Every structure is written in structure tokens, then in C-alpha cells.
Amino acid sequence: MMTSVDTDLIRVLADPLRLRIVTLLARETLCTTHLVEETGARQTNLSNHLRVLREAGVVETEPCGRYTYYKLRPDVIAQLAGQFADLAEQARTAADNKRACP
């Protein structure tokens, strides 16, 4: 079992605004305008964060006329959840392992 958590993916999600975006996109597919309304952030700011999320593979884009819809990819989040679950399970199993003092 690998149990190595993807650092880059966590760093992408570690930003409050990006996590907010992800949480919103978990409920429904939205375009940038909606996200501006929901978050109150500037369009430029959101566009930058959305690019980070896109390049990390967390979201998918779907152009619709002059709008761009953003949709969360559940499998990416599920994979991350699995990595953390594995880590927790491993920690539970090895709870009593203690390396001796040098």
C-alpha cells in the first residue's frame, strides 16, 4: 500500500478561497460569474485560483457560449480522501511502534 499523500494536491486545496470554490462546486456546477457572486472575490483573483485548480486537475472546464462552467472532479477528491484514510489506518495499526532512543 502506497499511503503517500500528494503534497501538491494538498497545497492547492490549502488556500481558503480555493477550498471555498471547491466546496461550492461540490454542490453544483457553476461559472465564474456565479463564483464571483458567491465568494465576493474579484474576477481576476478567482480566475487565478481557478487556473490553479484546473492545472491541478481538481476541476474541469466546460465552455458554454461566452460562459465557462467549472465542475469538480469527485474522483480526485475521493483519491485524496483515500490517501488520508490509508494514512490514518496505518497510524492506528502501528500505534505501538516506537523506535528506541539512540
Place this chain on the structure above:
Amino acid sequence: MMTSVDTDLIRVLADPLRLRIVTLLARETLCTTHLVEETGARQTNLSNHLRVLREAGVVETEPCGRYTYYKLRPDVIAQLAGQFADLAEQARTAADNKRACP
């Protein structure tokens, strides 16, 4: 269902060295000296990161003479895993929700 992921906890885990520490502590309980050997980082640096992990409740300390053992708290990681799993599940359920263009 809440499904709100704890941003502060993720930010704590978003650092490569801290995640490395957590991964190592998932296998066995270690003291700072061991972590210095394993990671190659300076003692000061590690001590700073360990403080962050401690204050975030991710690890517990157990003094043993002049050594300090660090132990991962599996429940914290498991809780995070659950939050992400919920988020993924929610995204799967609401996969076809799409708000109309304004």
C-alpha cells in the same frame, strides 16, 4: 451533513516537510533525533514544524527523559479523510446540478 473541510488543518499538512514528518510518524513513534536523521533537516527547522503540528493537534508529545517522542493522532487524520470523502460523495451526488447562466 456539514462537509466543511477544516482549512487550518490542511494548511498545516500542506508543507512538504510537515507531511513527511506525518508520514514517518504514521509508521512509528519517533523523537526529534530520529526525525533529523530521517529527513536531513536541521533540528531548529524540525522543532518549528513540530510545534505547528503540535498546536494543530496533529501530533502528541510524550517526554521520555531528555528525549521527546512524537506520536501521530490517527483520529485527526481520519476525520480529515472523512471530510474529503463527504465532499467527494456530495460532488458525485450533485454531479448534474448546474446553475443556469445569469
Place this chain on the structure above:
DNA sequence: GGCTGGTATCAGCACCGGGTGATGTGACAG
């Protein structure tokens, strides 16, 4: 007691990354 080794804290620095404004592009409406 003094000394040594393990650990924590402090102050400083350098760098990364998030926020913003200006600007570019592309698509619809008129």
C-alpha cells in the same frame, strides 16, 4: 557542582504566493 547532549525559543532574512489593476481575447447582441 559542571558538562554534555536533546530540545525549544527567538530574531532575522529571503522567498514564495495571494491580491490587485491594467490589458488582451473571444463571443454574443445591436
Place this chain on the structure above:
DNA sequence: CTGTCACATCACCCGGTGCTGATACCAGCC
């Protein structure tokens, strides 16, 4: 074709944060 709107990109500033060296603290050993 021209204006407008949605969105992306670029250049820049600035604050947070990780890394480091110096130092303090504390426990065991001589």
C-alpha cells in the same frame, strides 16, 4: 461592424511563512 460582457493573462506589490544561526532550557552523567 461596434459595443459589451465573460473570462484569461500579465506585471506588480506586499505580507506571510519557511529556513537559519544564536541562544536558552532541561535532563542525565561525570
